[in-house]
Amino acid sequence: MDILQFEKQFLRLPSAIDEIHDELFDQKGIRVFVKRDDLIHPIISGNKWRKLREYIQIAQFNEHKHLISFGGAYSNHLYALAFAAKELGFAATGIIRGDELTSRSNLYLSQMEAWGMDLQFVSRSSYQKKEIPQEINTSNAIIIAEGGYGKMAIKGIFNIALEISGQNFEHIICPIGTGTTYLGLCESLEKAAIHGILTLNNFQEIESNAVELGIPTQQIYDAYIFVKYARQPEELVNFCQLFEQKHQIKIEPIYTGKMFYGLYDLIQKDKFKPGSNILALHTGGIKS
Ligand SMILES: Cc1ncc(COP(=O)(O)O)c(C=O)c1O
Known part of the structure; x- marks a missing residue:
């Protein structure tokens, strides 16, 4: 099936944007929105379709x-x-x-x-x-790097920028694995500040990926990685559960849980000026 037809028939694109509410946000005078890439598809969800799309398009075009x-x-x-x-x-x-x-x-x-x-x-x-x-x-194959990392994937992230163009978000936040999503946002959004939450202890790798792709990084936080060997620290797991109860949005402790945990902490620490609109990218990760 042609990729455009597939998107039209099976994927929820452009993904929705939902505002979430919290006393903390009111206190600090900011608004928080979630780009619901987790709802794009039950399996090819979050940043997965964004990162795979261009590879698949090229593969179809070249008959790989x-x-x-x-x-x-x-x-x-x-x-x-x-x-x-x-x-x-x-x-x-x-x-x-x-x-x-x-x-x-x-x-x-x-x-x-x-x-x-x-x-x-x-x-x-x-x-x-x-x-x-x-x-x-x-x-007759296309070889895609681990985690979808690469220039093609960055091109796919550009579609997020297109979907939010004309909307006024001063800050965008996302989790970082290979950094592809984060770097794609840094490259495609000129006006917003892009905040990346490291989920692994791989800052050096992200910096060298940024150099390789020729994309300057912006703000990257390493305070929310949690301990290396506890894949699911209790505090984070509890946070994810409370978040879901409060906002009816599922998150998980490997990627999006760390991002939202970090976002709450940064808001608490007055990282964002009153009046700011923040967009958090829900990159999926909930397998069904
Ligand atoms: C659910 C989820 N969120 C975020 C990421 C990190 O994305 P990236 O590798 O583009 O930094 C991944 C890994 O690919 C992921 O599976």
């Missing part, structure tokens, strides 16, 4: 038949890619970090395999070098 990418055992990116490939008629290969894993290691891997993705489990050292196993035929 095969999409190859990399990720960990719980990769939102590979999960979305597996589904998109099935729907749009591509073969897909996921190169997965960890040769101790199998497609039965978790439900997401099983689901990806059921959608037709060829799962290749590779050792951590091979994964680090981003080697593609020799038996994979790459001749």
